[in-house]
Amino acid sequence: MNFELSEKQRAMRDRVKAFMEREVRPRQDDFHAQVAEGDRWDALPLIDELKDKARSEGLWNLFMPPWDGDDPSDDGFEFEGEQLTNLEYALCAEEMGRVEWASEVFNCSAPDTGNMEVLLRYGSREQKEQWLAPLMRGEIRSAFLMTEPDIASSDATNISCSILRDGNEYVVDGRKWWSTGAGDPRCKLAIVMGKSDPEGSRHGSQSMILVPLDAEGVTKERMLTVYGYDHAPHGHAEFTLEKVRLPASNILLGEGRGFEIAQGRLGPGRIHHCMRTIGVAEEALEAMCRRLTSRSAFGKPIYKHSVWEERVAHARIEIEMCRLLCLKAADVMDRAGNKAAKTEIAMIKVQAPSMALTIIDDAIQAHGGAGVSQDTFLAGAWASLRTLRLADGPDEVHARTIARHEFGKYLEG
Incomplete structure (x- = not known):
């Protein structure tokens, strides 16, 4: 094995490290002061300020590829990304992890990272235009709804939330919790995993669907704490999904592909x-x-x-x-x-x-x-x-x- 870092690996790590030392660490008191001011669940001006700086320095969407859509002539549909390998990203993510809230500054925080990868890999052109583009621009946030309070979610085949076809729509019913990021007022989208075929095979009865959080029937019941910490303004929510009707085009990849x-x-x-x-x-x-x-x-x-x-x-x-x-x-x-x-x-x-x-x-x-x-x-x-x-x-x-x-x-x- 070669343990020597390549020039690119070292350069990217050092650029992130330098930004952290210059822009992020000196602002930690400002971060906590802004969280304590007014509504704890408001978006923080500091984060937006630092996002602009990181983006201007090319430290943005480090794990994602640059992409201008399926049609190279469509210059109105562009994503910025550095397309680092997992190994390259590992070195940068370690530096980001040194300050709890820093990853968002680079548009590299969970669960948005995973959701962006899902949309890029499995989403339709329309889904990418509607949701991936604003996520990669850092304009909105997202959540991933998989875990449920009434079942042992360590075995995902237990998931009971239903995603059932009704004509040209899907109807979603269920309860979800530990929906990380859903406290942020910019959180507009949830990727929800549920059962679309009650009689299907063990690993072929689940699907994923895109749920706008302002859809009728979506209720944020409460914010959960972790050992007493609410992690505002990010947070972890519990949701009730009651007869949420969504266009069939919101399904990801197809039924049974969850x-x-x-x-x-x-x-x-x-x-x-x-x-x-x-x-x-x-x-x-x-x-x-x-x-x-x-x-x-x-x-x-x-x-x-x-x-x-x-x-x-x-x-x-x-x-x-x-x-x-x-x-x-x-x-x-x-x-x-x-x-x-x-x-x-x-x-x-x-x-x-x-x-x-x-x-x-x-x-x-x-x-x-x-x-x-x-x-x-x-x-x-x-x-x-x-x-x-x-x-x-x-x-x-x-x-x-x-x-x-x-x-x-x-x-x-």
């Missing part, structure tokens, strides 16, 4: 989370080391106590191992496709959140009372990252994938 779309969407999405998680872990380790080298206890600097030497050493080892595994998964995805990287994606999806949570917990311990307060980013970061042991499939499901691959080496036939 699992196919989900696999295409969730592979990159899972690894994007892991890339950003490594950035969070680096931030926590830095905060821990700065704290330990600036305080004394029991007659000597805290960092000279052996327990902290061990914790910091293990933190560095774990970060380096996870980064290499994440880059390997990204590289396999680039060279052989998402399906070939299934096991690598599962491994990093299990390991990265666990690694980061341990390091953040140690950093909280190093900060004492300050670590659990609002005076540091650590408590909020821990709460956010804890969700990644559930999001895009719980640890147990990914561990099952890894174990089955391993057992498969020894089972005949």
